[in-house]
Amino acid sequence: MKKHYRRLICTLLSFLMIVCTFTFSGAKTEPWSPYQKYIPNETPVVKRHLRGAWISTVVNLDWPSVDTRKIENPSERIRKSKEELVEILDNAVAMNLNAVFFQVSPEGDAFYKSDIVPWSRYLTGTFGKDPGFDPLEFAVEEAHKRNLEIHAWFNPYRVSMNTNDSTISSLKIPKSVYNEHPEWIKTSMSRFVVDPGIPEARQWVIDRVMEVVKKYDVDGVHFDDYFYYEQYVGELKDQDTYNKYNKGQFSNIGDFRRNNTYLLVKELSQKIRASKPWVKFGISPSGVWGNKSDGHSDGSNTNASFTNYDSCFADTKKWVKEELIDYIAPQIYFTFANPRAPYGEVASWWADVCRGRNVHLYIGQAFYKINDDSDQYFKGENAVPELTRQLKFNAVKPEIMGTVMFRFMNFKDSGKQQAVNAVKNDLWSKKA
Template sequence: MFLFNGSSDLSVNHHPAKPRGQLHGLRLAASLATLLVTLLAACAGPQPGSIAPQSGAAKSPVIVNAPPAQLPLSKDAPATPREFRAVWVSTVANIDWPSKRELSSDKQKAEAIAILDQAVQMRLNAIVLQVRPSADAIYPSALEPWSEFLTGEQGRPPQPYYDPLQFWIEQAHERGLELHAWFNPYRARTTQAKAGQARSHVSKTMPAIVRQYGDMSWMDPGEPQAMQHTLNVISDVVRRYDVDGVHIDDYFYPYPVKNSAGIEMDFPDEPAWNRYLQSGGNLNRADWRRDNVNRLVAAIYQQVHQEKSWVKFGISPFGIGRPDRLPPGITGFSQYDKLYADVELWLARGWLDYLAPQLYWPIQQTPQAFKVLYDYWSTQNLQQRHIWPGLFTSKIDHTEKSWQADEILNQVDALREKAGTGHIHFSMVSLSQNRKDIRKRLAQEKYTSAALVPATPWLENTNIAPPQLQWNEEQKLLRVQLADPENTRWLAIWKQTEQQWQFSVQPASKLTIDVRKDGQPAPLKQVVVMAVSRSGQESLPAKFSVTTP
């Protein structure tokens, strides 16, 4: 993740899916079977002293920003709240996790659990975890070595051995959180690297495609092998792990580096460029570089969905677009000309499921005005993909230039006022440290109830059958029977008391709903449950109300 202050100064800071037609056929059959059972159960009517199902119509998802106690009571549950509330967890340079190299496996796990628990307490619903900082891995891989940011030595696994990515996925899902795997596409070595490179690192196995640029190493995007290697790495993770999303950041061609005379150095890609010319290529060098990046983006989108149709693909580019399209008054670094990232084209072609432009400037900073830039990206969104901006929450720190917490809170409000459906915080360390009470205030003032991640119906626009609920009188539990367990990721639950509606989300692996409070039955009037698919599609509600003899 690259941070830019708006001036010329730059500073850094599993299983293969079934064929789609087969899945759809199975879901249709399950839906019809469940509908028949539901109709028969409804005809039988409620039994005395039990919880009985009721019919109800589906509602259009909306964001519910009011505290649960302020939601108006009605016979029907409110619309399901939807908003992407995520945070980046950086492994590079031990920014967020693990806090330092060479921690024991138990300490690494404890830190991960602490982060996930804090995310739940804040009512976030997604983690964007960096799994490939620099052509290395935080998981066992036959393609790339273990990251030195885990163990202090590239290629050395954690001790005692465990799979950190699998651990993060399981623990996140258990808490109702999505887990998006964040890859850096081309970086091969960072300035923070201290250890030597392992034999399995790309700099050793394919040295001809790696370039030295400034004090970093880079896989050359113009080399077909570099692109294919990155595609292989991403496909391997999607195939083997139950991730909810694949995420790449703003590092395509590297940010410009200046020499000792203060002049920008060109990226040293002459071998690939000369081969392109010799093969008859007729693009100029800048357009050729953009085409290299475009082909990578399009290929990732295609391959991710070939592996698993429901996995979202998101990109977090620099926040300012093409200079020739910018709104009046907006100025700054041109990723189109310097990083060769044609983000507007990706949106127009629909080569992503969500865009997270890094809008890392204050609302009142006119040359990079937060609201104006959000509006700009919205107007470029021809395929109506999700726009979930990155927020520079880590700018809240202990320096003289620190932002106040109100800046981030106001940015959340600004996005909601513009009908925005989500955002991502960079990064977790600022929330974990609760700088200037930002974590506490977000939870108390902005994330006052749980929310589902917005659906991506263009991935899998299929109906999901509603669950069936059975009351266990002895345990005071509702038992959930899923009609489509293979495709159900979450249960969205409304509980109605005399005073309010309360919303919660739990994993579909947890098939009971506790209606007790402090060990005693809560005075519930109604429980409404929807099955939610992996792509966020919501079933018709299964409604149960408490009746008395």
């Protein structure tokens, strides 16, 4: 009898071991599992959270449309331009956004009345041609009517989107930096850019920004990630700049370059705070500051091919630590499953950097990638759940103070309407 019970108990134990082994070996760990506490089932209600979107004007991506730019009748073009911008701002309100990041100087030009640089070619099709109204003045007025913050977004160094003959010809006009300071111009990524290592060129960037700060009632000044922007390190061919301006200060050109971007940010920060301390100064770098795998012991557990520190020569972490900027909005354009730069790892790293600093952390979100990317988690039935996870994470993670979507016209894409509806009807259904 005892033998029978022992055999039965042994059989039951063996069965339980098999069940446990099967259960644990079959348990699925998702890429977002380590961050589950920041991804609740119910959408959290957040009372204070920046919700923004970028309005790109370069090559007429978001505003004005190419068709409107081409209208020959000036009054009709102005009417249609204003109509399109009002529609964008109305849509921002409908989606419960509270901020827009309006590109006012994409290539050493102006979407505002400037004494320093020419009118943008993207307003009329002709570089330097007066559009007949002041787009930034109109945008500020209409944004504020709708209780939207408006941040003036500058590309500090880019001068053109290509280097072809017709572009060169168009740049030979008054106030064009290409025309007036050819000694500042370099070529990188098949574009003309201003060399960031030349002190007078740095001052030119600061003067352009301060012209807007002083003349317009903007809520913020915004830079994107284009500092040293190269296909490969050294493409800019700025060894001569290093030789001329380094004056024995730095033993290598990399540190010299990082100091140039640091000086731009520091000097501009001081100017804005002295002039209008309520105007926020923020920067949106690429997602990864530096990889631990590249020898940065304080970097993220990533393997990104393009980083702030080593590719853009922008020590964005230093800018946060010294509180030179009011907010940082890293472009974390990855999914939680990205093998080289997972969303959770990168966002958490930035949260650690910003903790205890008087610098807001907003996350730049890759709305443009939804159903338009090779990553399976941005596609099909995975897309809305991934966006949902990211926006919930941003709302719950205490150091993250907001989200900025790239970019505005992607809200109209037919393949992204499920995601738009998820934002409108659930994720951002209540105002913040």
